[in-house]
Amino acid sequence: MKIILHIWRQRNCKDKGKMTRYEVPNVNQEMSFLEMLDVLNEDLILKNEEPVAFDHDCREGICGTCGCMVNGMAHGPLPGTTLCQLHMRHFKEGDELYLEPWRAAAFPVVKDLVVDRSAFDRIIAAGGYISVATGSAPDGNAVLVPKENAECSMDAAACIGCGACVAMCPNASAALFTGAKIAHLGLLPQGQPERDQRAIAMVAQARQELFGSCTNIGECEAVCPKEIKLEVIARMNGDFIRASLTGR
């Protein structure tokens, strides 16, 4: 089938950038979205044009490296899926697709569809850790974890840090990402010692990175490839407010 692509082309972070139209005539429906871009790029290279830069690594939906906006939806139209796991069978002959990089002040465009997501790393560095005693391995099950907490924590820990939540949010807020990290650690006994400090530090860092504020719209939850729930944002809000009020 034939797919028409409008892709954001931007040479570097200083370039102004613009949308460029491409036609991919021989798209196989078994291809993944990224394979379709690979085919386009091979064609561009043969024509001596600059291939489209896009981020990718594992191509099995677990690393969080890939992703771009497809017709205004982060990771494309299929819910609970990263771009690499989206297959061309979900599109039809002659579809026109607009591909744009994640848009946020905190995610500057590096080139074409590639953005710099180090702001997420700095949020993690601000408090996304626990302190453990090094040395010999602790006994298994020495610290008991309630089953429900383990499940909820694991759900939050599924976050792969792809940035789709920020990209889709009308406020470019990193609330779902930050909330997932705070919930993931804060639900476990090992995360308790730094729980208050973590909420305050990570929220402050997200603000400093110029991510927007959450207005409880739910766009992030709808496009999250790991289907992380808005509940983690409420938990972050609760932890932050409690830490602010009760800190000594």
Next chain:
Amino acid sequence: MSAIAINPVYRVVRFYEAPIGKKAIMALTGVVLFGYVVAHLVGNLQIYGDPQQINKYAALLHNPATSGLLWGARIALLLAVVMHIVASIQLWKLKNDARPVAYVKKDDAAATYASRTMMWSGPIVAAFVIFHVLHLTVGAVVPLQEIAPNEPNVRANVIAGFSNPAISAFYILAIALLCIHLYHGLWSMFQSLGFSHPRYTPKLKKGAAIFAILIAIGNCSIPVAVMVGLVK
């Protein structure tokens, strides 16, 4: 946290500097304003009672002996409105700074109409509130009738006001927007203050919708009743 004491002023600044702090303020002031909307509606619905009922209620509120209470409530409400608006403008500015380059094409995945239009419904409702106070409290739009000093003839003023179709239309539009604003605000305040539960949050959303619609019906019934001649 360590036992190192943090300056209380710095603590407040740090709380408010965070978007979550501002949202908490918006939620708390929202509760105050919602409480006022309910109380105001309960007061207004007395127009359907005995013809003297609503004027008696107005006289009770305007009783000079308790004017301190009236002014206390007015100042508290004004403070809540100002804090709600200031926080919303700051968050709106942050939102614009957070995405300086817009998408060429953007779709909505889950956003409700109410959630996307809070920054439209809010200012229009605020503009209406200013008009409404000038109209029925200050008397700057049309002269107000009084039975005696501190005893406004609310019934006559309401009927005179709503007999004007333009005033009624603006009123109904503002109430419709208030209803939309309240729907998102009422469930969203729980989320902002840290409460979300898979069992209760869907019920909260439904409850917010029902509350918002009931408030809209109650308020809109008054200009409609005046225009069709049910309240004379």
